[in-house]
Amino acid sequence: xxxxxxxxxxxxxxxxxxxxxxxxxxxxxxxxxxxxxxxxxxxxxxxxxxxxxxxxxxxxxxxxxxxxxxxxxxxxxxxxxxxxxxxxxxxxxxxxxxxxxxxxxxxxxxxxxxxxxxxxxxxxxxxxxxxxxxxxxxxxxxxxxxxxxxxxxxxxxxxxxxxxxxxxxxxxxxxxxxxxxxxxxxxxxxxxxxxxxxxxxxxxxxxxxxxxxxxxxxxxxxxxxxxxxxxxxxxxxxxxxxxxxxxxxxxxxxxxxxxxxxxxxxxxxxxxxxxxxxxxxxxxxxxxxxxxxxxxxxxxxxxxxxxxxxxxxxxxxxxxxxxxxxxxxxxxxxxxxxxxxxxxxxxxxxxxxxxxxxxxxxxxxxxxxxxxxxxxxxxxxxxxxxxxxxxxxxxxxxxxxxxxxxxxxxxxxxxxxxxxxxxxxxxxxxxxxxxxxxxxxxxxxxxxxxxxxxxxxxxxxxxxxxxxxxxxxxxxxxxxxxxxxxxxxxxxxxxxxxxxxxxxxxxxxxxxxxxxxxxxxxxxxxxxxxxxxxxxxxxxxxxxxxxxxxxxxxxxxxxxxxxxxxxxxx
Amino acid sequence: xxxxxxxxxxxxxxxxxxxxxxxxxxxxxxxxxxxxxxxxxxxxxxxxxxxxxxxxxxxxxxxxxxxxxxxxxxxxxxxxxxxxxxxxxxxxxxxxxxxxxxxxxxxxxxxxxxxxxxxxxxxxxxxxxxxxxxxxxxxxxxxxxxxxxxxxxxxxxxxxxxxxxxxxxxxxxxxxxxxxxxxxxxxxxxxxxxxxxxxxxxxxxxxxxxxxxxxxxxxxxxxxxxxxxxxxxxxxxxxxxxxxxxxxxxxxxxxxxxxxxxxxxxxxxxxxxxxxxxxxxxxxxxxxxxx
Numbered sequence: 001x002x003x004x005x006x007x008x009x010x011x012x013x014x015x016x017x018x019x020x021x022x023x024x025x026x027x028x029x030x031x032x033x034x035x036x037x038x039x040x041x042x043x044x045x046x047x048x049x050x051x052x053x054x055x056x057x058x059x060x061x062x063x064x065x066x067x068x069x070x071x072x073x074x075x076x077x078x079x080x081x082x083x084x085x086x087x088x089x090x091x092x093x094x095x096x097x098x099x100x101x102x103x104x105x106x107x108x109x110x111x112x113x114x115x116x117x118x119x120x121x122x123x124x125x126x127x128x129x130x131x132x133x134x135x136x137x138x139x140x141x142x143x144x145x146x147x148x149x150x151x152x153x154x155x156x157x158x159x160x161x162x163x164x165x166x167x168x169x170x171x172x173x174x175x176x177x178x179x180x181x182x183x184x185x186x187x188x189x190x191x192x193x194x195x196x197x198x199x200x201x202x203x204x205x206x207x208x209x210x211x212x213x214x215x216x217x218x219x220x221x222x223x224x225x226x227x228x229x230x231x232x233x234x235x236x237x238x239x240x241x242x243x244x245x246x247x248x249x250x251x252x253x254x255x256x257x258x259x260x261x262x263x264x265x266x267x268x269x270x271x272x273x274x275x276x277x278x279x280x281x282x283x284x285x286x287x288x289x290x291x292x293x294x295x296x297x298x299x300x301x302x303x304x305x306x307x308x309x310x311x312x313x314x315x316x317x318x319x320x321x322x323x324x325x326x327x328x329x330x331x332x333x334x335x336x337x338x339x340x341x342x343x344x345x346x347x348x349x350x351x352x353x354x355x356x357x358x359x360x361x362x363x364x365x366x367x368x369x370x371x372x373x374x375x376x377x378x379x380x381x382x383x384x385x386x387x388x389x390x391x392x393x394x395x396x397x398x399x400x401x402x403x404x405x406x407x408x409x410x411x412x413x414x415x416x417x418x419x420x421x422x423x424x425x426x427x428x429x430x431x432x433x434x435x436x437x438x439x440x441x442x443x444x445x446x447x448x449x450x451x452x453x454x455x456x457x458x459x460x461x462x463x464x465x466x467x468x469x470x471x472x473x474x475x476x477x478x479x480x481x482x483x484x485x486x487x488x489x490x491x492x493x494x495x496x497x498x499x500x501x502x503x504x505x506x507x508x509x510x511x512x513x514x515x516x517x518x519x520x521x522x523x524x525x526x527x528x529x530x531x532x533x534x535x536x537x538x539x540x541x542x543x544x545x546x547x548x549x550x551x552x553x554x555x556x557x558x559x560x561x562x563x564x565x566x567x568x569x570x
Numbered sequence: 571x572x573x574x575x576x577x578x579x580x581x582x583x584x585x586x587x588x589x590x591x592x593x594x595x596x597x598x599x600x601x602x603x604x605x606x607x608x609x610x611x612x613x614x615x616x617x618x619x620x621x622x623x624x625x626x627x628x629x630x631x632x633x634x635x636x637x638x639x640x641x642x643x644x645x646x647x648x649x650x651x652x653x654x655x656x657x658x659x660x661x662x663x664x665x666x667x668x669x670x671x672x673x674x675x676x677x678x679x680x681x682x683x684x685x686x687x688x689x690x691x692x693x694x695x696x697x698x699x700x701x702x703x704x705x706x707x708x709x710x711x712x713x714x715x716x717x718x719x720x721x722x723x724x725x726x727x728x729x730x731x732x733x734x735x736x737x738x739x740x741x742x743x744x745x746x747x748x749x750x751x752x753x754x755x756x757x758x759x760x761x762x763x764x765x766x767x768x769x770x771x772x773x774x775x776x777x778x779x780x781x782x783x784x785x786x787x788x789x790x791x792x793x794x795x796x797x798x799x800x801x802x803x804x805x806x807x808x809x810x811x812x813x814x815x816x817x818x819x820x821x822x823x824x825x826x827x828x829x830x831x832x833x834x835x836x837x838x839x840x841x842x843x844x845x846x847x848x849x850x851x852x853x854x855x856x857x858x859x860x861x
C-alpha cells in the first residue's frame with residue numbers, strides 16, 4: 001500500500017519549480033494539442049496536475065508491485081533460453097504493470113502514442129522506480145534511447161519504432177565490445193551495405209549490453225571499412241523481429257541482477273541506418289550518452305533514497321544499550337549526512353533535468369520554425385549548462401549513492417551484511433552507478449572543461465545573485481568565500497600550463513565546483529521550503545570541509561610531485 | 571465476435587483496513603471523516619474481470635454502477651482511469667439508511683432502466699458491511715442466474731460464461747447462461763493500475779451535481795466531450811415503490827453496537843507431538859479461528 005511518490009515531499013517540491021511554467025509552455029507549444037488529443041492538457045495547471053496524477057500511479061506501482069518483487073528478482077535473475085533472454089518472473093510482472101498503466105514512451109510525442117511529458121517528470125519516474133528496484137529501472141529506463149530516434153531518425157523510422165516503444169517494446173543501446181569499452185572509437189562490429197536488398201547487414205560481437213535482447217536496439221557499428229577511429233562509425237536500428245542476433249551469455253554480476261547484461265552475436269543481422277553515416281559516435285552516441293547519464297544520475301538518487309530510508313528505519317527500531325541507535329551521535333550524524341547528500345544529489349538532478357528540458361524543447365521547436373534570436377540564445381545557454389551539469393551530476397550523485405549504500409549497511413551492523421535485509425542488495429546494486437555510462441573518472445574528463453572555461457563559475461555567480469531570505473545570508477557569505485578558494489585553486493592549476501597537471505587535479509576541481517553548486521541549490525530550495533534547511537546547513541558544513549581539503553591539496557601540489565604517484569611500465 | 575455490455579456494481583467504502591484510534595464515534599458508529607473513502611477492494615477484482623472481457627471481446631463496454639452519496643462519483647472516475655467506459659451514480663436522500671434488501675432493490679430497478687446488459691459483475695462483499703448479500707439479491711430481483719465466489723472468467727461461448735469458482739475446499743468450474751450476475755472473490759487477480767492516458771482523458775469527468783458545485787474552468791469541455799458527463803440518477807429517474815427504499819424498505823435494524831477489544835488472556839502451551847497438534851487444529855476449526 002506504499003506510494004513512493006506521495007510519501008516523498010521532496011519530489012513534489014522539485015516538480016513545482018518555477019522554471020516548469022516555461023518548460024511546460026514550450027513543450028506544449030502553448031497548449032495547441034488540446035483540440036487534437038483527448039489527454040492533452042488545457043493549460044499549465046492542467047499539465048502540472050497531469051504530471052502529479054501520473055506520478056502518483058508510478059509511485060503506487062513501485063510501492064505495491066516493483067519494490068515487493070525486487071528481492072525475488074535478485075535471487076532468480078534472468079536466464080538465456082534458446083539464445084534469448086527470459087526475464088525473472090517479477091521482472092515480467094513489473095513490465096506488464098507499467099505497460100498497462102501506459103508508462104512507456106512518457107516523454108515521446110503524442111502522435112506516436114507518447115505522453116509528451118517533459119524530461120523532469122520522466123526523470124522523476126526514473127528516480128521513483130530506482131528506489132523500488134535499481135536493477136529493474138535499467139529495463140524500463142532504456143526507453144530514453146527512443147529520444148535519440150526522435151531526434152535523429154527519419155519520419156518513417158519514428159512512426160515505426162516510436163509507436164512500438166509507446167506500446168511497451170523495450171530497448172537497448174549496443175555500444176560496448178570486448179575491446180571497446182570507455183574507448184568507443186575502437187568499435188569493430190561490421191556494417192556492410194547489401195546492394196541487392198538495399199539493406200545494411202551487421203556482423204560481429206557486442207558485450208555488456210544491458211537488456212541486449214530488447215525489442216529495438218540502437219547499434220554502433222563500423223560502416224566505413226578500413227577506418228580505425230570514431231569517424232568510421234554509424235548508428236543503426238536493429239529490430240528483434242527481423243532476427244540475426246543471438247544472446248551468447250548473460251553476465252553473472254555483483255548487483256542489478258534482474259537487468260540482463262548480454263553478450264550478443266550479430267550474424268547477418270539486417271539493420272536500418274539512423275541519420276547520417278559516420279556520425280554514429282560523434283553525434284548520436286553523445287546524445288544517447290547524455291540521456292543515459294542523466295538516467296544514471298536519477299538511478300543514483302533513487303538508490304540513495306532507498307538506502308537512506310532503510311538505514312533510518314533500522315536506526316529507529318534497533319535498540320542497544322537501552323536506546324534506539326539513532327540516539328547516538330555517531331549514528332545520527334551518519335543519517336543526517338546521508339540525508340544531506342541525498343537532497344544535494346536530487347536538487348542537482350532536477351536542476352540538470354530542467355536545463356535539458358529547456359534546450360531539447362527549443363531544439364525540437366527549431367525543426368518546426370525558425371527560432372527568434374532570444375530563443376536561440378536561450379537554447380545555447382541551456383545546452384551548455386546541460387552539457388556541463390550532466391557529467392557533474394552523474395559523477396557526484398553516483399559516488400554519493402555508493403557512500404549512502406555503504407553507510408546504510410554500516411548502520412545495520414552485522415545484520416546489514418546478511419541477505420535478510422534489503423540493504424545488502426542495495427549495496428551491491430549501488431556499486432555499478434559510478435562505473436557504467438562512463439566511470440566517475442570519465443565524467444570528470446567531460447566536466448573539467450566546465451572548470452577551465454569558467455562555465456561552472458559563471459553559473460555559481462548566477463546562484464550567488466539570487467534573492468534569499470535574511471536568515472540564509474550568512475550561508476551565502478560562506479559560499480562566496482568558498483567560491484574564492486575554488487577560483488584560486490583553478491587559477492593555480494591552470495597557471496602551471498600542463499595538461500597532465502590539470503588531469504591530475506581534475507577530480508578535485510570538479511568536486512569543488514560540485515559541492516559549491518549543490519550547496520547553493522540547497523540554499524535556494526530552503527528559501528522556497530524550510531524542509532530543506534537542515535540538509536542545506538549540514539551539506540554546507542560538509543562542503544566547506546571538502547572544498548578546503550581539496551584546496552589545501554592543490555595549494556601544496558607541484559608538477560614535480562606527480563612523479564611520486566607515477567608507475568613505470570615494465 | 572460478439573461484444574458484451576458489462577455492468578460492474580461497485581461501492582465506495584471507508585477504508586477499514588487502516589483503522590486508527592478515532593475510527594469509531596462514541597456512539598459506536600463509523601467515523602467516516604477519519605477514514606479515507608476507497609473503491610471497495612473486491613469490486614476492483616470484479617472490475618478487472620470486466621476489463622479482461624473487454625480486452626477479449628472488442629466492442630464490449632464496461633459501465634460502473636454505484637449507489638451512494640455524491641462523492642461516490644470518485645470511484646466511477648477511478649474505474650474510468652482503469653478502463654471502464656462510463657458510470658452511473660445512483661444518489662438520492664431517499665436511498666439513505668438502506669440495508670442490503672433496499673440497496674439491491676434500488677440497484678435492480680436501476681439495472682432495469684439500463685436494460686440489455688449481458689453480464690453484471692460485483693465484488694463478493696464490501697469491507698464495511700461484509701454481508702455478501704447485494705450481488706445475489708440483485709440477481710434474484712432481476713430473475714437471472716447468479717454465480718458467486720468467482721475467481722476467473724475462463725471463456726464466453728454460445729451465450730454462456732464459463733467460470734472458475736474458488737470455494738473453501740477447492741475450485742469448481744461452472745457455466746452459466748447470459749444474462750447473469752457474478753460476484754468475484756479477492757483471490758481473483760488484482761485490478762490493473764490506473765492508466766496514464768485514461769487519467770488525463772477522464773480526470774475532468776463529473777456528475778451534474780459536481781459540475782454545479784465546482785469552479786470548473788473548462789465548462790465547454792462537457793459539450794465537446796460527452797464522455798466527461800457521469801450519469802447521475804435520482805429516485806425520480808428510476809421506477810420504484812418508495813416503501814421499499816431507504817429506511818422504510820430496510821427490515822434490518824441495528825439494535826446495539828458495542829466495542830469489542832480483543833485480548834489474549836490466557837496462554838496454552840502444547841508440545842510438538844502429533845496428537846497435541848491434532849487436538850489444537852480441531853479446537854481452532856471448531857471455534858472458527860481457522861477454516
